[in-house]
Amino acid sequence: MISTVICGHFQSTIFFGKKEISSIASLIDGIPRSCDQDRDMITSLNWFLSLSDRWNTLPVVVLLHRDRNPFGALLLHGTKFGGVPIGTFRAGYLCGRGGVVGKTEAYSNIIEYGTEALIKSKFAHTVIVTCISQNNERPVSLDEGDRNSFARNWQFHETRSRLPLTGGMDGLLSRFSQKMRKNFRYYKKRAEIDIGCVFQPSLSSTQAISAVEQLQAVSVRSVKLKSALQRQRAIADQPGSFSMGLIDKSGDWVSYLSGWRQGKTCVVEWQLNHEDGNNASISMAMRHFFLEHEIANGMEEVIFLAGTTPIWSRVCEPQLCGEYLATPGGLKGKIVRGIYGFLHPNGKVSQLTRKHKVLLKSKYLASFAVLCGLNIVAGAGVCSCVL
Template sequence: MYSTVSVSSSSAVSSPAQSSNLHVMRGAFSILQMQSALKGLANRCIQPGAMDDLNFFLSRPQLRKKTPSLLSLSRNIQADAPDATVLLYEHHIAGRGTGIFATDDTTGRRTLVSRPSQRTLFALSACRHLLKRGAQCVLISFRHEEVAINTALGEQVLEDSRYSCRWASREREIAGYLPFEATLDMTLAKLGARTRNHLRYYRRRAENQLGCVFVPEVKISREDFIELNRISAYPVSDETAGWRYDSLGYMKAPLFCGLRDRDGRWLSLMGGRYYDCNFEMHWQINRTDMPEYSLATVMRAFHIEHEVQRGTRRMYVEGGTTHSMSHAFVPEKSTDLIVMRQSPIARMIPGMVKRFLPPENMLLQVLEDEAMSWHTVKRM
């Protein structure tokens, strides 16, 4: 079921949000109706690409157990001209909503969009609104320019007569992006000597022994794509592989490149998207029966050269990368804000999350972080 709800903001903090309306849209269909307005907001807030390709992000198979919810703040009574937005997902258990809302983007680049000076206030206001509507737990990861969230501000915004809660926040440093320079040599100079040597060595070896060539725009059937995934180093389910293939058609500027040998066999494929002169890598498929050729490294070597030649400025990796080149990525900050209702149900959430979510899930990691300093906000 899709719904749109509009309420007036009642934050006591002096800000432009005082006279604004907070709108809530649930479900992918409702959110996608705002795609154009959301992209415009992201550009105005110097967060280009943050709200592009929503059809891709909202269609992922793992979201079947979650309901996307978009909270938008607007000075107008209508929601079609937002001044700030936050995109969260409500977790389901046995097909029912749990009241647990969390981001799906650990980098914070695609979660909250607003002017930098208003991000903390809007994140806290969004948490307060969801708690008023019955939420038990809210986790928002976003880009925050301050050292830490001000405790007094958090208590002031979250205070309400309808609930008691506790909240905490933390700052994380993440590997943000690899900057591309005007030439390949200048770009590779940012990498460690060992990484540079590996990129060059494995590329030459693949070219000499396999007749390897780079294909910037791959043409492959869906069936062959799924079959290559099955024999790859880290295969996903056929359903997810099929979605990866289909979702390239959802994007405005998809990235789909690959490597072939002299016999025409596909050795490696890479998928992602372009936006604002940057590219974001979403996945890479490498044959598992040729480990001595380090195909992942060969692909990176060819692809970096290709992107430098086309004038790409930055390389992002969705979900991060364990490749050694990550040490050359420009570090960025991400803030995790978590708010928990003081209720019997909320006290059960850490155990529920540990049972149902994988270890790499951000909500589980935040709840198990013993360094978090929690603050209590009593009912007014």
């Protein structure tokens, strides 16, 4: 299904479902090239549609045109219940990547006009978009105008999923605490000496499947084998894909790591480990082998696409991540947010709604204090007892 909505200076065309989206694949994948940007495989349609299959969501693309020229696109996943979309859509990983296609300085426009078009189409009542802010600048919502049917707000938090590799191994280790440097070396040696681990820097398709089959059932976040193999195939289909792993002295797989390389950036999408309780951190050992390999091959940064553990996030670069919530305006929006508050009081919609209310209250009090201060200076003094 295809729907067209006019929002501001943009004509927004909404493509629902895999079949309709596939018909514009070349157009969407051509937008980054028209922006003089490197091809970002995180926002490629092949990867986006593979995620939809894996997550069992309805894929939706909102394509924005201005003056008949493609301006940008919003890539969304619609939540389904019993196979039926329920009107809730999300774009972007929690670390803020993968939801927006277009010029980086235009991300806020693409997000706001794209979500407005989706809500105006009446196929959505809630849209959440996460996006890394460029140069740590906070986007400002567009002018209200006559957009009373559209309620939205930005919230911001720090995210850490980008690890620079400049300066080689010495530069990397300089980011670590003394304790982490010690553990980083120690666990690699323990894995090699006690378990007899051997690093496999490039796995064949057969080896990758074998590693996933062995590890998916014994990893901390195990999933069904069918889902695990589907994920492995999706990564393998990405241009520049890689997979690597560790085998023990008996030939069994104890760690698996996969992703893809784009330019000088290495994207880590998945890591599976078999922690067998012998005080040798397989995960830490695998990271040591992996980072040594990437540095030796000239990679300049690593992106942990789905985020990473607290110990590793502390050595990653801090970046400002914006979370954008859009709902209908007026009574309908209040009902939608109220239902979320009742059914999912600790869910993302409820969290963002509460944060927005607190922000509005603090802004109101600040403005009120300034106003009262001006009155006091003028001699009115009417607010002194209130403050």
